[in-house]
Amino acid sequence: MQSWVGQGVDQIDTPALVIDLDAMERNLARMAAFARACQMRLRPHAKTHKSAELALLQMAQGAVGVCVQKIDEALALAQGGVGNIYITNEVIDPVKLARLAKAVHRGGTRFAMAVDNELGIERLLDALTEARATETSAIDVFVEMDIGHGRCGVESPEQALLLAQLIQQKPTLRFAGLQAYHGAAQHLRSTAERDATMANSAARVQATVNTLQGAGVNVPLITGAGTGSFVREAGSGLWGELQAGSYLFMDADYAANESDPDAPPFEHALFVKSQVMSRSNAHAVCDAGHKSHAIDSGLPKVAHPPGLRYANGGDEHGVLHPHEANAPPPPLGSAVWLIPGHCDPTVNLHDAYVGVRGGLFQGRVERIIAIDARGALT
Amino acid sequence: MQSWVGQGVDQIDTPALVIDLDAMERNLARMAAFARACQMRLRPHAKTHKSAELALLQMAQGAVGVCVQKIDEALALAQGGVGNIYITNEVIDPVKLARLAKAVHRGGTRFAMAVDNELGIERLLDALTEARATETSAIDVFVEMDIGHGRCGVESPEQALLLAQLIQQKPTLRFAGLQAYHGAAQHLRSTAERDATMANSAARVQATVNTLQGAGVNVPLITGAGTGSFVREAGSGLWGELQAGSYLFMDADYAANESDPDAPPFEHALFVKSQVMSRSNAHAVCDAGHKSHAIDSGLPKVAHPPGLRYANGGDEHGVLHPHEANAPPPPLGSAVWLIPGHCDPTVNLHDAYVGVRGGLFQGRVERIIAIDARGALT
Numbered sequence: 001m002q003s004w005v006g007q008g009v010d011q012i013d014t015p016a017l018v019i020d021l022d023a024m025e026r027n028l029a030r031m032a033a034f035a036r037a038c039q040m041r042l043r044p045h046a047k048t049h050k051s052a053e054l055a056l057l058q059m060a061q062g063a064v065g066v067c068v069q070k071i072d073e074a075l076a077l078a079q080g081g082v083g084n085i086y087i088t089n090e091v092i093d094p095v096k097l098a099r100l101a102k103a104v105h106r107g108g109t110r111f112a113m114a115v116d117n118e119l120g121i122e123r124l125l126d127a128l129t130e131a132r133a134t135e136t137s138a139i140d141v142f143v144e145m146d147i148g149h150g151r152c153g154v155e156s157p158e159q160a161l162l163l164a165q166l167i168q169q170k171p172t173l174r175f176a177g178l179q180a181y182h183g184a185a186q187h188l189r190s191t192a193e194r195d196a197t198m199a200n201s202a203a204r205v206q207a208t209v210n211t212l213q214g215a216g217v218n219v220p221l222i223t224g225a226g227t228g229s230f231v232r233e234a235g236s237g238l239w240g241e242l243q244a245g246s247y248l249f250m251d252a253d254y255a256a257n258e259s260d261p262d263a264p265p266f267e268h269a270l271f272v273k274s275q276v277m278s279r280s281n282a283h284a285v286c287d288a289g290h291k292s293h294a295i296d297s298g299l300p301k302v303a304h305p306p307g308l309r310y311a312n313g314g315d316e317h318g319v320l321h322p323h324e325a326n327a328p329p330p331p332l333g334s335a336v337w338l339i340p341g342h343c344d345p346t347v348n349l350h351d352a353y354v355g356v357r358g359g360l361f362q363g364r365v366e367r368i369i370a371i372d373a374r375g376a377l378t
Numbered sequence: 379m380q381s382w383v384g385q386g387v388d389q390i391d392t393p394a395l396v397i398d399l400d401a402m403e404r405n406l407a408r409m410a411a412f413a414r415a416c417q418m419r420l421r422p423h424a425k426t427h428k429s430a431e432l433a434l435l436q437m438a439q440g441a442v443g444v445c446v447q448k449i450d451e452a453l454a455l456a457q458g459g460v461g462n463i464y465i466t467n468e469v470i471d472p473v474k475l476a477r478l479a480k481a482v483h484r485g486g487t488r489f490a491m492a493v494d495n496e497l498g499i500e501r502l503l504d505a506l507t508e509a510r511a512t513e514t515s516a517i518d519v520f521v522e523m524d525i526g527h528g529r530c531g532v533e534s535p536e537q538a539l540l541l542a543q544l545i546q547q548k549p550t551l552r553f554a555g556l557q558a559y560h561g562a563a564q565h566l567r568s569t570a571e572r573d574a575t576m577a578n579s580a581a582r583v584q585a586t587v588n589t590l591q592g593a594g595v596n597v598p599l600i601t602g603a604g605t606g607s608f609v610r611e612a613g614s615g616l617w618g619e620l621q622a623g624s625y626l627f628m629d630a631d632y633a634a635n636e637s638d639p640d641a642p643p644f645e646h647a648l649f650v651k652s653q654v655m656s657r658s659n660a661h662a663v664c665d666a667g668h669k670s671h672a673i674d675s676g677l678p679k680v681a682h683p684p685g686l687r688y689a690n691g692g693d694e695h696g697v698l699h700p701h702e703a704n705a706p707p708p709p710l711g712s713a714v715w716l717i718p719g720h721c722d723p724t725v726n727l728h729d730a731y732v733g734v735r736g737g738l739f740q741g742r743v744e745r746i747i748a749i750d751a752r753g754a755l756t
Contacts, residue, residue, distance in 0.1 A: 146658075150661075151656070151692075280524075296668050296690075312674075317529055333471065345669055
C-alpha cells in the first residue's frame with residue numbers, strides 16, 4: 001500500500017481499506033450517546049477494528065474498555081496503550097495463558113477473560129501462579145453461558161454456579177459476572193425474529209441469575225450484545241454492558257437487517273477502494289477480490305459508481321455488471337468503491353486503514369491507522 | 379504465533395498454518411517430473427504460496443520462474459531473490475506500473491506481465507520510459523485472451539492481433555505470446571466437464587494463433603493451466619508452459635474434483651492446526667474460524683481426529699460434530715488438524731508457515747517459512 005497523509009482520495013493506491021472518518025465519528029458518537037442514555041456500560045468489541053488507535057477513540061468517548069477474542073489481540077492492543085481489555089473467549093492452552101499471565105503481572109492494562117469449564121479456570125490459575133501474580137494483579141473472570149447460539153458457554157444454571165463458586169475460591173481470580181452473547185441472533189433479518197430469540201436468551205440469563213443469587217453468589221455484571229441485538233439487551237434490565245463492535249463501520253450484511261426503530265442510524269464508514277483494470281463491452285473487472293474483502297457473509301455492494309452489481313471474480317478480481325442491459329461498464333482506471341459484506345474479517349486482511357476526511361469523492365487522507373492486531377490469531 | 383525450529387508438533391501454538399514438508403516435496407517432485415516428461419515449461423503460480431523460499435525450491439527443481447497476480451507480490455518475491463517473475467494480470471494504474479518499471483530498470487529479476495487493452499500497453503511503456511528502461515532492460519508482455527472464463531482477456535483473435543502488433547512496435551516491450559487461463563474450469567467436478575470446457579478453450583487458442591500467424595506474427599509461447607486442468611493443456615500441442623500452483627499444497631476443494639487418470643497423485647500438504655477450547659456433551663469448539671482459513675470454496679475438512687465434521691463457528695471458532703450420534707467430541711485442549719477449503723486465500727491470512735518434518739503426529743518443526751507477499755494486494 002502506497003498511501004500518505006494529505007493525498008487526495010483519487011490518488012489512494014488500490015485495493016485499499018478506507019475509513020470515511022466523518023461517518024465513523026458519527027457512528028461512534030451515536031453509540032456513545034445511546035449507551036449514556038440507557039445508563040449502560042459500553043465495551044465495544046475490538047475484534048472488528050483490531051486497532052489500538054480506534055480503541056482509544058472509543059474509550060475517549062466513554063467506553064469502559066474494549067473486548068477481544070484472542071490473547072494475542074489483547075497483547076497487541078495493550079502494547080498500543082489500551083488499558084482495559086476483556087477476552088470474551090475461552091482459552092485452554094497453557095502456552096497462551098502464560099503470555100496473558102505475564103502481561104497481567106506486568107500491570108498497566110486491566111485484563112478480563114471468559115471461562116466455560118473447570119480446566120480453563122485451573123490452567124488460568126496455574127499460569128498466574130507461575131507468573132507470581134498476586135491478589136493486587138488479579139484478573140476478572142466471566143462465566144460464559146450459552147444463550148442459544150450453541151457454540152461456547154455452559155448449558156445450565158447449575159454449571160454456571162459451579163464455575164462461579166470455583167472462581168470465588170481463588171485469590172487471584174475475581175468472579176466478574178456472566179458473559180451472555182448470541183452471535184447468530186445478530187444476523188436474523190427481521191426485528192420480530194431478533195425479538196423472539198433475545199427474549200428466549202433473556203429468560204435463560206434470568207434463570208441463571210436466580211440460581212446464582214439463590215446460592216448466595218452475587219452477579220456483578222452481565223455483559224454481551226452485538227450490533228444486531230443491542231437495543232434488546234439494553235432494554236432487558238439484565239445486561240449492564242454492551243459489546244457491539246460493527247456499529248463503528250457497518251457492513252453490507254448488517255445493512256440487510258430490518259432496522260430496529262430504537263437503534264441509532266449507523267452509516268457505512270468502511271470501504272474498499274478498487275479500480276477497473278480490465279473491461280469488455282458488457283462488464284468491467286476491478287482489482288479487488290476476496291483477498292481484499294471477506295465474502296463469508298456475502299459479496300460486497302458497490303457504493304459508487306451507481307448501477308453496478310459486484311460478482312465474484314475470485315481471489316484478486318471482482319466482475320462488475322451494469323444493472324441496466326446495454327449500459328456501458330465503468331472505464332479503465334476508474335475508481336470503484338465497495339462496501340464489504342462483513343467488516344471484521346475484511347479488516348483482518350489489511351495492515352492499515354486509510355482514514356479520509358471530507359468524503360470519498362473530494363476528501364483527503366487525514367491519517368493512516370495501524371491495524372495492530374491484524375493476523376493475531378493465537 | 380510462537381513456533382520455533384526443533385519444536386514437536388504437539389507444541390505448535392494454534393491456530394497455525396502447517397506444511398507437511400515430506401508431502402509437499404513429493405508434490406513438488408511429481409509435478410516437476412510430469413512437466414519434464416511432457417517437455418513442458420513449468421512456471422508455478424506463486425499466488426498460492428506467496429513465499430520466496432518456496433518459489434526458489436520450485437525453481438531448483440526445474441521451474442523456469444513463477445507467476446504472481448499483483449505487482450507488489452512480484453516485488454516482494456524479487457526482494458527475496460526470485461529471478462524470474464511473470465505477473466499474469468492486467469495493470470492500468472500508472473503508480474503501480476512505475477514501481478514495476480523501477481524494478482525492471484534496476485535489474486536482477488526478469489519480469490513479464492499480461493495486457494488485454496491498449497491503455498495497459500501505453501501506460502507500461504510510459505512507465506518504462508520514465509524509469510529510463512532501455513532495450514536491454516525490456517519486459518516480456520503476454521496478450522491475455524478470454525478462453526471461456528468471462529473475466530479478463532481479449533474476446534477475439536483480431537483484438538489479440540492488434541495488441542500483439544502494438545507491442546512489437548515498442549522497443550522496450552517484447553511480445554512473449556498468449557496468456558490463456560480458464561480459472562472457472564479448474565473447479566468443474568467431473569473430468570468430462572473439464573475435457574469439454576478445455577477443448578472449447580483450445581479451439582479458441584488455435585483460432586487466435588492462426589490469425590496471428592496469418593498476419594506474420596510469431597507466437598513464441600502459450601502459457602496457462604491450473605491444478606484442475608493442466609493435463610489437458612499439456613496434451614494439447616498448443617500450450618508450452620504450465621502455471622498450476624495449488625498442486626503444491628492441495629486443498630479440500632481440489633480434492634473434491636474427480637481425479638484425472640494422467641495427473642500425478644498430489645497429497646494434502648497444508649493444514650491448519652487448531653485445538654479444542656470449549657466442549658459440550660454433543661460438540662467441541664476449536665480455535666480456528668474463518669480468520670484462520672478462507673471459506674470461499676467451502677469449509678475445511680477435519681484431517682484428524684477422524685469422525686468429525688467442521689461446522690462454521692464464525693470468525694474465530696469452528697464447531698466440531700461427531701459423525702456418529704452419541705460419539706464423544708474430542709477433549710479440551712486436544713489438537714484438531716484441518717484441511718483448508720481453499721489454499722490460496724488461507725495462506726494470505728498467515729505471516730509464516732510452520733514447516734514440519736516427519737509427519738503431523740510425531741514430526742518436529744524443521745523450519746519457519748516466511749510468507750513474503752502476505753497482504754501484497756496492490
